[in-house]
Amino acid sequence: xxxxxxxxxxxxxxxxxxxxxxxxxxxxxxxxxxxxxxxxxxxxxxxxxxxxxxxxxxxxxxxxxxxxxxxxxxxxxxxxxxxxxxxxxxxxxxxxxxxxxxxxxxxxxxxxxxxxxxxxxxxxxxxxxxxxxxxxxxxxxxxxxxxxxxxxxxxxxxxxxxxxxxxxxxxxxxxxxxxxxxxxxxxxxxxxxxxxxxxxxxxxxxxxxxxxxxxxxxxxxxxxxxxxxxxxxxxxxxxxxxxxxxxxxxxxxxxxxxxxxxxxxxxxxxxxxxxxxxxxxxxxxxxxxxxxxxxxxxxxxxxxxxxxxxxxxxxxxxxxxxxxxxx
Ligand SMILES: Nc1ncnc2c1ncn2[C@@H]1O[C@H](COP(=O)(O)OP(=O)(O)O)[C@@H](O)[C@H]1O
Ligand SMILES: [Mg+2]
Numbered sequence: 001x002x003x004x005x006x007x008x009x010x011x012x013x014x015x016x017x018x019x020x021x022x023x024x025x026x027x028x029x030x031x032x033x034x035x036x037x038x039x040x041x042x043x044x045x046x047x048x049x050x051x052x053x054x055x056x057x058x059x060x061x062x063x064x065x066x067x068x069x070x071x072x073x074x075x076x077x078x079x080x081x082x083x084x085x086x087x088x089x090x091x092x093x094x095x096x097x098x099x100x101x102x103x104x105x106x107x108x109x110x111x112x113x114x115x116x117x118x119x120x121x122x123x124x125x126x127x128x129x130x131x132x133x134x135x136x137x138x139x140x141x142x143x144x145x146x147x148x149x150x151x152x153x154x155x156x157x158x159x160x161x162x163x164x165x166x167x168x169x170x171x172x173x174x175x176x177x178x179x180x181x182x183x184x185x186x187x188x189x190x191x192x193x194x195x196x197x198x199x200x201x202x203x204x205x206x207x208x209x210x211x212x213x214x215x216x217x218x219x220x221x222x223x224x225x226x227x228x229x230x231x232x233x234x235x236x237x238x239x240x241x242x243x244x245x246x247x248x249x250x251x252x253x254x255x256x257x258x259x260x261x262x263x264x265x266x267x268x269x270x271x272x273x274x275x276x277x278x279x280x281x282x283x284x285x286x287x288x289x290x291x292x293x294x295x296x297x298x299x300x301x302x303x304x305x306x307x308x309x310x311x312x313x314x315x316x317x318x319x320x321x322x323x324x325x326x327x
Contacts, residue, residue: 005049005088008032014086017045017093024101026142026156030089033096036081043081044096047089061158062090068134068160069094076125078145078155097155099147102233106141110233112273113305114150119230120298121152126226127291130219133163137217139225140206141232163218180204180247204247205238209255209283220285226294227280231261234269239281257283273301 008030012019017034023044024031032045048062062083069080069092079095102118110118122144129136136143137159145153183203208224210217231239239260240253253260260281264274276297282288289297 008047008087008089014045014047014091015082015084015093017043019045026158028158034093036093042096042098044078044094045091046094047086047091049089050085059090062092065157065160066092068157071132071134072128074125074128076121076152076154077128078153094155095153097145097147097153099145101142102144102146102152102229103141105146106232107236109236109268111305112234112269112301113309115230115233116298116301116305117150118144118146118152118233119226120295120302122154122226122229123291123294123298125154126219126222127295129160130222130291134160135163135217135219136160136222136225138203138206139222139229140203141229142203144229163216180245180250184242184245204250205242205245207254208285210285212251212255218285219291220288223280223288223291223294224285227277227288230277230280231263234263234273234277235266255283259283 008014008019010019010021014034016038017036020033020035020042022030023033028048030047030049032047034043034045035041036043048058050058066080066083069078073079078097081093081095083090083092085091122139126136126139136154136157138156139154143154143156145155147153183205206225206228208217208221210221228238239262240250242250259278262274262278263269264271264278266274276289276294279287279289280294
């Protein structure tokens, strides 16, 4: 990230927004909470430094990201309010999610009802994107925000593109080992500057076999990542060993014909859920369910779980019945 730009700190005025504080930092952006002084509401400002050596590519990518967002008005997709340029940075004013990234919830196993609700919203958002032939392309728990009432929103459309875009055929080539180190939470390696262009993928951990093999991508590529996310929220771990992961071993594990670990042998997870997650992580894109199929499955699970956890509703109705009234 360019070092020479003036820092953005609380009180900095960016267009009609006043910065309140930092919300997060992605690989390529600085993200702030700010106040829209005209509309009197909080917004999220995502700012991308304009590095002189890649300025044209950064502008092109930023326009692609923001225009994708501008096409949607969906409860599972972050809304965009406007764009601008400030002190060597491009910025987008986005709907502020008052909550946390899904990543913060992963270490503890999530109850099925909550996981199904999150899976349902992500899948509904993906089905809206895929219907327009758009791939999110960087689905991972860092890019799913959960607001205070537990509702999910997809953020970070920095790698979103149309299925036909040939860029994906040459993505993921450079710096992959370093990107993996970063994804595994090892310190950002020396000399590794992720640039906000389309040359490098987001996170190797969630890359589907077709991404590793540089084959054509489709909506199924996002479903693979959703399968991994579902596995992770339900079990607290990824479906492969990451302790000694290097790009070669991860690629071999993901691209071989041997399925990833399954949730089917776990007593605490219903078998049909384990099988469905396995389908999402099928090595062949054509064998994975569509986003709409994930929506239907998750809807059924949300309903079934609500029903299962409502026996007290019957108890209550018994308590309310005349025979239980105090004499
Ligand atoms: N609309 C938002 N509301 C609240 N926090 C957000 C929002 N968008 C992003 N963030 C936070 O900022 C982080 C980085 O944003 P992201 O769009 O993923 O940037 P990058 O493209 O650099 O990864 C996210 O992981 C999240 O923690
Ligand atoms: Mg991100």
